[in-house]
Amino acid sequence: MINKKKIMTSQQSNDKTIFYYPEEPDLETIQKTVEGYFAVVPLLDNKMMYVNEEGALKNLPVNQEASEIAGFKIYGKVLIIGKTKL
Secondary structure, eight states: OOOOOOOOOTTTSTTOOEEEESSOOOHHHHHHHHTSOEEEEEOTTSOEEEEETTTTTTTOOBOHHHHHHHTSOOBSOEEEESOOOO
């Protein structure tokens, strides 16, 4: 018998760690997404990454994908704000 596992993308999974918005959402949405107070990290592509400012202190998990984008360790869920080039 073959074990069939459903493969989930980050879009389908409840484990999604990066949320993209074309424009800045309201304060409540940002804080709810990053699970607390936030800091803004400017990115090289003129986008902004919103991160939990106490992520390391709160022992949030390292967000590998966001860390690769930022170039240093990022903890927890993040928002990235900015229009995507087509």
